[in-house]
Amino acid sequence: MSDRSLVLVLSNDLSLAAAKTSRHLCLALNRLGFGAVGRDTRLIRWAAAEVKTESPMRREAYEIAVVAKWNKFISDYGIDTVISLDLHWLLSSQLFLNDGPVKQIHSFWFDDLRSHLQTAPMFPLAPRTPLELINNPKVKHHCYGRGQAEELRLLGVERVSLSALAAPADFLQAAEPCTEFKRLAFVGNPGLANPPTQPALAAMQRGENIAALRRIARQEILDGLPLSEPTACWIRQSSGVTELLAAATEQRLARPHDAAVSLLAEAGRIYPQAFDFLNRSGLVLDAAMLIKFVNRYDRPGLVLRLWRRGRLDVYGTPEQWSAYGVEARPMVPFPQLTTVYRRYPAHLNAANCARDASANEKLFEIAACGRVSLNLDSPDVQACYSKAEIILAASDDALEAAAEQVLREPDAALAMGENARKRTAQEHLWEHRLGKALA
Amino acid sequence: MNIPRGVLILSNDFLTPFAKTSDYLADALERRQIPAYVRDNADARMLVFLCSEEMQPKIPLAQAAICTGLRDLIKYAEIETVLSLDMNWYVTPGLFVDDPAIKEIHSLWFDDFRAWCTSPMNPCFPADGDEFQRHVKHPKVTHHFYGDSQAREARLLGVNRQRVTRLAAPRQLLRNEAPCLRTDRLAFIGNPGFRGTPHEKAIKLMEAGAEIEELRNFSRDAILKYPDAHSAPWFNEEPTVRNLLAVALEARRRFPFQPALQIIQMAGTHYERAFEYANEKGIILDLAFLVKLVNRYDRPAFVHCLWKRGWIDVYSAEDEWKPYGIQALPYVKFSDLPAHYRMYAAHLNAPNAVRDATANEKLFEIAACGRLSINLDSPDVRSCYDPGEITLVGSLAALEAAAEQVLRDPEGAQAGGELARRRTAREHLWDHRIASIFAE
Numbered sequence: 001m002s003d004r005s006l007v008l009v010l011s012n013d014l015s016l017a018a019a020k021t022s023r024h025l026c027l028a029l030n031r032l033g034f035g036a037v038g039r040d041t042r043l044i045r046w047a048a049a050e051v052k053t054e055s056p057m058r059r060e061a062y063e064i065a066v067v068a069k070w071n072k073f074i075s076d077y078g079i080d081t082v083i084s085l086d087l088h089w090l091l092s093s094q095l096f097l098n099d100g101p102v103k104q105i106h107s108f109w110f111d112d113l114r115s116h117l118q119t120a121p122m123f124p125l126a127p128r129t130p131l132e133l134i135n136n137p138k139v140k141h142h143c144y145g146r147g148q149a150e151e152l153r154l155l156g157v158e159r160v161s162l163s164a165l166a167a168p169a170d171f172l173q174a175a176e177p178c179t180e181f182k183r184l185a186f187v188g189n190p191g192l193a194n195p196p197t198q199p200a201l202a203a204m205q206r207g208e209n210i211a212a213l214r215r216i217a218r219q220e221i222l223d224g225l226p227l228s229e230p231t232a233c234w235i236r237q238s239s240g241v242t243e244l245l246a247a248a249t250e251q252r253l254a255r256p257h258d259a260a261v262s263l264l265a266e267a268g269r270i271y272p273q274a275f276d277f278l279n280r281s282g283l284v285l286d287a288a289m290l291i292k293f294v295n296r297y298d299r300p301g302l303v304l305r306l307w308r309r310g311r312l313d314v315y316g317t318p319e320q321w322s323a324y325g326v327e328a329r330p331m332v333p334f335p336q337l338t339t340v341y342r343r344y345p346a347h348l349n350a351a352n353c354a355r356d357a358s359a360n361e362k363l364f365e366i367a368a369c370g371r372v373s374l375n376l377d378s379p380d381v382q383a384c385y386s387k388a389e390i391i392l393a394a395s396d397d398a399l400e401a402a403a404e405q406v407l408r409e410p411d412a413a414l415a416m417g418e419n420a421r422k423r424t425a426q427e428h429l430w431e432h433r434l435g436k437a438l439a
Numbered sequence: 440m441n442i443p444r445g446v447l448i449l450s451n452d453f454l455t456p457f458a459k460t461s462d463y464l465a466d467a468l469e470r471r472q473i474p475a476y477v478r479d480n481a482d483a484r485m486l487v488f489l490c491s492e493e494m495q496p497k498i499p500l501a502q503a504a505i506c507t508g509l510r511d512l513i514k515y516a517e518i519e520t521v522l523s524l525d526m527n528w529y530v531t532p533g534l535f536v537d538d539p540a541i542k543e544i545h546s547l548w549f550d551d552f553r554a555w556c557t558s559p560m561n562p563c564f565p566a567d568g569d570e571f572q573r574h575v576k577h578p579k580v581t582h583h584f585y586g587d588s589q590a591r592e593a594r595l596l597g598v599n600r601q602r603v604t605r606l607a608a609p610r611q612l613l614r615n616e617a618p619c620l621r622t623d624r625l626a627f628i629g630n631p632g633f634r635g636t637p638h639e640k641a642i643k644l645m646e647a648g649a650e651i652e653e654l655r656n657f658s659r660d661a662i663l664k665y666p667d668a669h670s671a672p673w674f675n676e677e678p679t680v681r682n683l684l685a686v687a688l689e690a691r692r693r694f695p696f697q698p699a700l701q702i703i704q705m706a707g708t709h710y711e712r713a714f715e716y717a718n719e720k721g722i723i724l725d726l727a728f729l730v731k732l733v734n735r736y737d738r739p740a741f742v743h744c745l746w747k748r749g750w751i752d753v754y755s756a757e758d759e760w761k762p763y764g765i766q767a768l769p770y771v772k773f774s775d776l777p778a779h780y781r782m783y784a785a786h787l788n789a790p791n792a793v794r795d796a797t798a799n800e801k802l803f804e805i806a807a808c809g810r811l812s813i814n815l816d817s818p819d820v821r822s823c824y825d826p827g828e829i830t831l832v833g834s835l836a837a838l839e840a841a842a843e844q845v846l847r848d849p850e851g852a853q854a855g856g857e858l859a860r861r862r863t864a865r866e867h868l869w870d871h872r873i874a875s876i877f878a879e
Contacts, residue, residue, distance in 0.1 A: 027469060039452070044482045047486050058489060058493060076770075077455065170472075333515050333516065
């Protein structure tokens with residue numbers, strides 16, 4: 001009877017980037033001819049956690065009320081598809097997954113499974129496990145990075161496919177002039193919210209390259225293992241954990257874009273007892289996160305390099321950047337993003353180390369705005385744009401040289417940005433991703 | 440045009456018709472390139488309920504959780520305007536009215552103040568003194584009423600920052616071209632309005648073919664003759680309340696579209712003691728509600744009249760229609776509404792008696808789908824469409840004649856529907872209302 005499919009897009013305002021992207025998903029769905037409604041789940045998650053501790057007797061009744069509200073909403077609207085970033089659709093084991101009007105659920109992964117489960121409280125899922133629920137035949141997982149997809153597959157997640165992030169179509173219309181020709185810009189945070197160690201900061205200030213920063217990060221990880229919890233406890237229970245992590249982080253130095261969890265599994269073949277301990281204790285994802293931290297100074301290292309030379313304006317959370325000695329301008333509100341992107345001839349872009357994926361949303365948004373981005377070379381980024389559209393640098397020295405070149409010849413950078421814009425219009429809008437997912 | 444950078448729309452998803460319209464408003468805003476974020480506050484209200492029951496010490500934390508989330512969104516989405524149906528934007532004191540980032544708040548009233556404040560779906564965090572009044576009358580807040588009488592009722596309550604903004608239709612309905620499959624029947628989609636069980640004598644009157652006038656007479660008398668448990672004590676405590684109400688009920692019978700509150704106030708000039716009693720007891724709006732119930736059988740009688748003749752399909756609220764002897768078809772989900780509107784050559788429409796407003800959302804939605812609606816004649820409805828675009832009837836006899844005409848000449852009805860669709864496309868979309876809200 002319905003003349004078009006109706007999609008519920010669930011976000012979580014705890015991550016404002018997710019709120020922004022969820023709105024763009026709704027608009028893209030509309031342009032594709034789907035109906036779309038967006039809703040936030042932040043407060044339910046907060047309340048689910050509070051009720052669990054403060055009023056456990058009411059927990060079940062509260063969950064029933066929440067589920068009833070959503071089920072009525074789904075039924076009255078005639079919603080047949082649910083889409084969210086990460087697992088924002090998963091609040092309760094009783095929602096969306098049972099026989100009912102919802103036929104498809106799509107998770108577009110922004111984050112990684114471990115981080116999501118830690119930051120997004122939900123109603124108790126027992127007796128079922130999160131894995132059972134997210135492997136429901138209705139659910140499809142879309143990963144934006146090869147490492148991220150590999151990680152999910154190794155964890156036993158089914159129906160995983162690669163689907164790069166994308167740009168909102170309205171960014172293509174941005175027409176503000178380029179007015180700042182003396183500097184590039186970086187819009188974003190350092191990645192990890194905790195401040196750098198003094199030795200790492202000193203190395204960055206000395207201008208050490210990324211390879212050196214990764215070695216420092218690796219050593220910090222290994223040195224910290226026996227000194228802090230919970231890793232000290234792991235070592236007490238299985239002394240081989242240190243060697244296992246030393247081997248895996250060593251591999252990460254050599255293959256910085258391989259999935260941390262597969263490096264861990266590889267090292268696990270040499271240290272099977274330690275790997276078995278981590279696996280049986282449910283600690284594989286925590287250990288994989290430590291391996292990812294080998295890259296923790298990639299982004300701040302690149303930013304600091306250009307910042308110290310006075311070649312970069314940084315926009316982000318000032319408190320997080322001040323720990324690196326970078327004076328950041330305030331976070332850019334959503335409606336001003338295109339203006340800021342258009343203001344500069346080029347933008348620095350670097351992956352967040354906490355995720356095994358490097359073609360982030362900014363890559364596509366900068367391109368949609370007709371501006372060139374300077375990226376560290378990685379397979380994910382290479383797969384999306386050619387060298388005529390973005391700058392891919394093999395090292396931080398190369399990236400710095402490219403930045404100088406942009407400032408010397410901004411017109412050439414603007415021309416590359418236009419190429420990137422055309423490619424984005426052809427291939428990298430949310431419409432392209434959603435059209436494929438819902439086909 | 441005062442275009443905001445971002446608009447936050449507060450919905451209440453416990454009540455899906457509110458949610459649906461909130462999403463239509465968001466679509467209309469986005470079409471004007473105004474970023475719109477719909478956020479449901481049913482969860483916040485559920486939390487208020489939990490805090491009032493068992494989590495009292497958590498009140499400040501719960502308020503903070505609600506405020507933090509929305510304030511972050513306001514900051515990063517550069518929200519300047521808050522919009523909601525009724526006062527769904529009011530959950531916790533000060534959240535929007537005291538936020539300097541918020542320049543305007545718009546309440547588009549679906550309901551009335553009394554119903555909103557007494558609904559179990561709308562608990563708010565507790566506040567001292569007259570915080571609610573401060574919010575209602577705050578200079579940032581504009582109240583939009585879809586009925587002239589509804590607006591006058593609010594003015595009598597001291598709500599001066601107000602205007603009449605009619606309801607409207609979502610643009611996508613204009614595109615629906617589903618065929619007309621049923622030319623042998625009309626349809627009514629909706630519930631009987633007032634949820635109370637109908638009096639059996641009222642049903643008998645309907646079955647005997649009583650006119651609307653007779654049913655209003657019956658209702659007028661029944662309100663005094665069979666007072667409910669709520670109102671009976673008033674008559675005992677202050678017997679003149681009965682006299683005041685009798686006069687008001689009779690006035691409503693004669694002037695069925697005059698604001699009930701205005702009628703009460705006028706009757707109060709004759710029964711000062713009763714009015715003073717009602718005022719002191721805080722039951723003026725309850726009395727006005729009783730006065731509105733003079734019209735309670737308007738909608739059911741409308742539907743019943745054609746049901747008896749076998750000329751109508753009734754959809755939704757099966758349990759509520761059963762006491763009227765009407766077997767309703769299942770609820771129509773929102774995504775199926777356009778096809779259902781298009782399936783019939785004409786639809787019956789009648790206002791909900793509990794609101795002093797008659798140009799309901801269905802009026803515009805049926806028209807947007809290119810279908811004719813047959814309506815009870817009233818000033819609100821007449822101000823939106825011309826005869827020819829819709830049909831206006833003043834009695835059940837006229838209704839039967841109009842329905843018969845549709846059944847005899849469904850093509851003629853569809854031609855009328857097309858005129859209504861054009862008028863809707865020109866004047867009665869949510870896009871028009873949004874343009875008008877931000878025009879000042």
